[in-house]
Amino acid sequence: MIELADFKDHQDILAVIEQSILSCVADHQNEPKKIEAWLSNKTSDQLKMWLQQHIGYSYKIDNRVQGFILFSASGYIFLNYVSPKHQGHGIGSALLHTATTHLNTLQINTLHVESTLTAANFYKNSGFVCTETLYEHQKPCAYVMQKTI
Secondary structure, X not given: OEEEOOHXXXXXXXXXXXXXXXXXXXXXXXXXXXXXXXXXXXXHHHHHHHHHHOEEEEEEEOOEEEEEEXXXXXXXXXXXXXXXXXXXXXXXXXXHHHHHHHHHHOOOOEEEEEEOOOOHHHHHHOOOEEEEEEEEOOEEEEEEEEEEO
């Protein structure tokens, strides 16, 4: 079930984000400093602020958050995470569809995302086009992508 994200679920949301980030080995190669940097702003206080400033939806199974998307009213996706044990079952796609539907009501016609290496194929398969490759130490580290909705 998809619903507007509620801060009361912050522990579940943060757990999903952390589990998902830990599974993105292509991005951090299990290097503790990279993982720590990636997780450093994924705190309860930061989540509370994000939910006040942006739009978030949670995907729940048995009343527990298993997926979370956060996006701006202008169509920029900040976070889109699914618990590793539920990846590949359409949760990310359902959250993306919910964001698209919400943004259509705001008359936004383009979605933007900076994708991880791990998520790039998900976004490509969802109709996003890569507009820029970002590099770190001369190696691709992320993709700037967009999709007309």
